[in-house]
Amino acid sequence: GYSGLPRSVDGLAAAPEWPALRALLPDMTGLRVVDLGCGFGWFCRFAREAGAARVLGLDISERMLTRARGETRDNGITYERADLEHLDLPQAVFDLAYSSLALHYVEDLGRLFATVHRALVPGARFVFSIEHPIFMASRRPGWITDAEGHKSWPVDSYHLEGPRRTDWLAEGVLKYHRTLGTTLNLLIRNGFAIRHVEDFAPSEADIAARPDLAEERERPMFLLVAADRA
Amino acid sequence: GYSGLPRSVDGLAAAPEWPALRALLPDMTGLRVVDLGCGFGWFCRFAREAGAARVLGLDISERMLTRARGETRDNGITYERADLEHLDLPQAVFDLAYSSLALHYVEDLGRLFATVHRALVPGARFVFSIEHPIFMASRRPGWITDAEGHKSWPVDSYHLEGPRRTDWLAEGVLKYHRTLGTTLNLLIRNGFAIRHVEDFAPSEADIAARPDLAEERERPMFLLVAADRA
Numbered sequence: 001g002y003s004g005l006p007r008s009v010d011g012l013a014a015a016p017e018w019p020a021l022r023a024l025l026p027d028m029t030g031l032r033v034v035d036l037g038c039g040f041g042w043f044c045r046f047a048r049e050a051g052a053a054r055v056l057g058l059d060i061s062e063r064m065l066t067r068a069r070g071e072t073r074d075n076g077i078t079y080e081r082a083d084l085e086h087l088d089l090p091q092a093v094f095d096l097a098y099s100s101l102a103l104h105y106v107e108d109l110g111r112l113f114a115t116v117h118r119a120l121v122p123g124a125r126f127v128f129s130i131e132h133p134i135f136m137a138s139r140r141p142g143w144i145t146d147a148e149g150h151k152s153w154p155v156d157s158y159h160l161e162g163p164r165r166t167d168w169l170a171e172g173v174l175k176y177h178r179t180l181g182t183t184l185n186l187l188i189r190n191g192f193a194i195r196h197v198e199d200f201a202p203s204e205a206d207i208a209a210r211p212d213l214a215e216e217r218e219r220p221m222f223l224l225v226a227a228d229r230a
Numbered sequence: 231g232y233s234g235l236p237r238s239v240d241g242l243a244a245a246p247e248w249p250a251l252r253a254l255l256p257d258m259t260g261l262r263v264v265d266l267g268c269g270f271g272w273f274c275r276f277a278r279e280a281g282a283a284r285v286l287g288l289d290i291s292e293r294m295l296t297r298a299r300g301e302t303r304d305n306g307i308t309y310e311r312a313d314l315e316h317l318d319l320p321q322a323v324f325d326l327a328y329s330s331l332a333l334h335y336v337e338d339l340g341r342l343f344a345t346v347h348r349a350l351v352p353g354a355r356f357v358f359s360i361e362h363p364i365f366m367a368s369r370r371p372g373w374i375t376d377a378e379g380h381k382s383w384p385v386d387s388y389h390l391e392g393p394r395r396t397d398w399l400a401e402g403v404l405k406y407h408r409t410l411g412t413t414l415n416l417l418i419r420n421g422f423a424i425r426h427v428e429d430f431a432p433s434e435a436d437i438a439a440r441p442d443l444a445e446e447r448e449r450p451m452f453l454l455v456a457a458d459r460a
Contacts, residue, residue, distance in 0.1 A: 133429075134364060134385055134388070137449075138382060139380075140376075140380060140382070144374060144376070144382070144384065146370075146374070150369075150370060150386070151386060152368060152370070152374070152384030152385060152386040153384070153385045153386065154374065154382030154383070154384065154385075155364055155382060155383045155384075155385055155448070155449040156380070156381060156382040156383065156448045156449065157447075157448060158364070158429065158431075158447070158448060158449045158450055159429070159431040159447040159448075159450070160447070179429045179450070180410060180427065180429055181426075181427040181428040181429045181454075184414075184424070184427045185426060185427060185428075188424065188425060188426070193423060194414070194418065194424050195418060196411075196415060196418070197410065197411040197414045197415060198411040198415075199363075199388065199389070199409045199410055199411045201388075201389040217387075217388070217389040217390070218385070218386045218387060218388060218389075219367075219385040219386065219388045220388055220389070220409070
């Protein structure tokens with residue numbers, strides 16, 4: 001399960017995209033932060049160490065929240081169970097919304113973006129990572145090697161938005177594929193100004209340290225986005 | 231060559247993406263328009279018929295411009311030869327910039343975006359189509375059919391930005407691959423606010439009329455973007 005992944009054991013440092021995602025964050029001093037899909041709470045604790053005033057970590061998994069609470073000794077962090085599909089948040093109470101690899105589990109992303117927009121103060125930032133549509137589109141995701149040994153990643157069904165079931169970690173995990181345009185336009189229509197879009201790939205230095213990451217430069221696995229609440 | 235393509239013979243109506251691109255245009259009444267890569271002048275003439283005050287059509291091909299001039303009887307349209315790679319435009323003289331499938335031939339897109347930004351008045355719109363990075367990334371672009379007959383489009387080398395040579399229409403056509411993030415971030419950094427991003431696919435009605443377009447729903451061939459000059 002999730003708890004055996006390097007990023008679950010070693011936290012943010014084990015996530016190759018973390019430096020790129022961190023570069024999209026504002027100065028955290030004094031910020032009120034909400035983390036959508038906080039998992040074991042690694043980002044919540046980072047945010048506080050970086051100066052955030054308080055952090056609300058939300059996750060649907062009570063098991064993850066229990067471990068997050070067990071590893072956190074900080075009254076500035078609150079963990080709450082919440083389903084992002086039906087999330088309610090108070091109005092204009094956060095200066096930063098953050099989400100790492102959780103939004104592809106949400107079917108009604110427009111509803112969630114509207115909720116996040118209302119919960120942020122004007123000018124606040126929203127930073128998230130999500131599985132890249134190139135990675136998720138195919139009904140048969142997985143590397144293809146041709147007769148000459150060239151490796152490529154298949155894209156098909158790109159415009160067939162909706163559920164994708166995979167057997168990653170657990171059988172039949174349900175994710176929602178959306179085109180890149182759909183995700184960005186949902187942000188724009190819900191009052192966000194897009195500041196940065198990144199098809200994440202590990203750097204050459206990352207690959208020197210972890211040669212198994214080389215294939216990640218062939219096709220993007222994650223999309224990183226920074227947007228500001230207008 | 232280009233002149234034999236349906237869109238060259240029958241104009242905008244033969245381009246499946248045209249209705250989606252047209253939907254991104256502002257009311258054209260009285261606008262001063264520049265068309266980057268005008269080809270045979272189909273969009274220039276459309277713009278005038280839709281009410282534009284005047285249109286400047288730019289293309290690098292003298293042969294195309296000659297045909298464009300031959301098919302245009304309208305003093306409101308001027309055609310000029312220009313290389314988008316080294317384009318100069320006067321400052322703040324256009325209300326709309328438009329480009330159809332030309333920007334993937336430009337190596338220094340940041341320079342061109344800066345030039346377009348300067349040439350537009352504040353609040354002006356920039357609408358363009360460009361080959362989609364999913365379509366262009368692979369060093370061996372072309373449908374792959376697996377043992378069970380499933381068709382997919384290969385993505386590899388996605389993060390290897392730079393030249394791509396293909397033998398489409400002519401041998402060794404030189405295009406420039408950029409990640410989606412690079413194209414959008416160049417717009418943002420050059421002072422544009424992104425309003426709409428669309429991985430274009432033909433509609434079901436398009437496919438009913440032209441069944442050969444069905445495969446275009448498997449992977450996007452074009453990216454359509456609308457941005458406003460801040």
